[in-house]
Amino acid sequence: MIGWEDVYKVVVAMAPLYFALILGFGSVRWWHIFTPEQCGAINRFVCFFTLPLFTFEFTAHVDPFEWNYRFIAADAISKLIIVVVLAFWAKCSSKGSYSWSITSFSLCTLTNSLVVGVPLMKAMYGPMAVDLVVQSSVVQAIVWLTVLLFVLEFRRTGLDISSGSSNDTRVQSVEQGGKDLDGTNESTLASPSYYYWSLMKGVWLKLGMNPNSYAVFVGIAWAFIANRWHIELPSIMEGSVLIMSKAGTGTAMFSMGIFMALQEKFVACGTSLAIIGMILRFTAGPAAMAIGSIAVGLHGDVLRVAIIQAALPQSITSFIYAKEYGLHAEVLSTAVIFGMMVSLPVLIAYFAVLEFVH
Template sequence: MITGSDFYHVMTAMVPLYVAMFLAYGSVKWWKIFTPDQCSGINRFVALFAVPLLSFHFISTNDPYAMNFHFIAADTLQKIIILVALAFWSNLTRRGSLDWTITLFSLSTLPNTLVMGIPLLKGMYGDASGTLMVQIVVLQCIIWYTLMLFMFEYRGAKLLISENRGGDMVMNNGHEGGGAGEKAAAAADGKAKIMPPTSVMTRLILIMVWRKLIRNPNTYSSLIGLIWSLVSFRWHVTMPAIIAKSISILSDAGLGMAMFSLGLFMALQPRIIACGKSTAAFAMGVRFFVGPAVMAAASIVVGLRGTLLHIAIVQAALPQGIVPFVFAKEYNVHPDILSTGVIFGMLIALPFTLVYYILLGL
């Protein structure tokens, strides 16, 4: 039974996040405190420092030797089920496409676990649920965001091939392809271009993905945080106080700054529902119903019961993650849908997750 005290704890965790978001929104939309250039600078600070250090803090303090493998298995199975279903849909139906496969995978499986999930679930189910959310974040950063990058790069390579510019693409990256570029921009009659072999294309895609990853601060924060957690919890090593304090200064502000940055982003958009009402409704249905439904099925299959099952379902009903939107915008794959998922999802997330929390607690 949900008590008034339970509801108060949830609101204590969530209301401060919304306060930061709406203060940022008002400072741009109504009070004109920040210019677009200043907003860009704040967003850059959050992307390069606040969120990576926040990720490092959560990952480095997570005990990798005490992870709940049943919970991790449920989360992994949910993503695999949806990915396989989308792959079949994309290849066996006329309406299916790689673009929609990527977008629907993002909408249904990649919630805002770090920024909203940890404080919300802690308010609902206590500190133990926060530890589970950190485990989900670790897998997101290391596995699923890498998979997303690979799919985006694979899509880009296919587009270049379809435009008969595969030879040009390899030529432009010939210094990494071991001379393959020179063998391929060659042409039989000066007009037709020789398409690069599959092995060359695969290698080029991997190089593109690697370039993106090594330029992403979140990659370093996740990897270093994981390595440190493996070392510290294995040999009980304590981080030097000077380093710990240096990190905590920014990581402590990371959560609030991430929400503030999201509010700035909301205020700079011409409208909240950028993709149209019908598409937005479809996206919200995928985000708040399809994802949790598949998660419930996957959790039951791996044997989750009781509170763990409730946590798995509620975390799957969190609003759209911010990182998938950043990828969608960079690669121009339905960025309007993902931005609507982030913005509109944040506005309706609290009532939706509270409904799930209440229904599961009956």
């Protein structure tokens, strides 16, 4: 049972995040330390340096040979359910869109497992729950954040090609009915297959230059090697990674504070979208996880942990990616900030209700 001491531990884990957030907000809104251009540079620093090193550090220290693969399968099924529903909505609904499907996927599935999940789950169900939450976080980094990164890059590269900013294509020729500026017929350039391969080439080239796309794979590869042959990362490498990775969560929250300060309103996305985001965060993910868990036969405390960890607050990484790729960052920032505020009573309510589930 959760006591006041356990609640205090969770609050202690969350308070430093808001401290970093307030510092970022104040540095722009109150003290005018950074210009908008410098704010963009700070977000890119977080995205391309502290975040991938943070991801590598926690991934490299897990033991994949001890994972609960039935739990991981339930998580995969739940994510696929969300993907199918969003794809159907985007294709069949007049209000559906590819861009909002990406954002909705983030809101429904991507959680802040390590900062909030670990202390709360330890209080609820003990070390077993902590192991499951860490497993979920690693799989999220390996699979789902990588998928998110790919579709965001795919979207941005497609927009670049369509606007004529990409060097893999000559859009002006296509817009002129297959005629180049010098009158040469360029209808090969205008074919769908050429556009597709130009798009994919651009996506893979950009992902190859983004350390987030491979940091997690290097980390999990090292985890397999280290646990198979019982070796440790050389201390000089460990120290080099730690000095940057320890700043990962703090600098991400600092960047979010900066982003908030640049907006005209505190709830930048508006009240309606904020409410929708909270509903998706705390209901859609757990509901899909319940279906996936039942499908693979989870029961008891493992089932309870699976559902509750799916209701953890929004992933900070999802905001950093949204800001970098210019897709509904205001929605994700609101989800992170208010999600952490309301998560404790919501998660305790889930805990109380699930005590009646056998």
